[in-house]
Amino acid sequence: MSSVFFDFSSLSSTLSNMASVPPGDINTQPGTKIVFNAPYDDKHTYHIKIINAGGRRIGWA
Numbered sequence: 001m002s003s004v005f006f007d008f009s010s011l012s013s014t015l016s017n018m019a020s021v022p023p024g025d026i027n028t029q030p031g032t033k034i035v036f037n038a039p040y041d042d043k044h045t046y047h048i049k050i051i052n053a054g055g056r057r058i059g060w061a
Helices: 008-020
Strands: 026-029 049-052
Touching: none
Parallel strands: none
Antiparallel strands: 026 049
């Protein structure tokens, strides 16, 4: 029976490389101030527009 091990050293080097690359220009509307306040007892909907003005892709989760 063979064992499969995950190579954490390769993951660590990949993550440190990702963190060292600064993102491009990301603009938001509203552009002055975005505040996420807690507690979230009341449901509110706020529309935020995100504009990727840089040359790299961005991810949203």
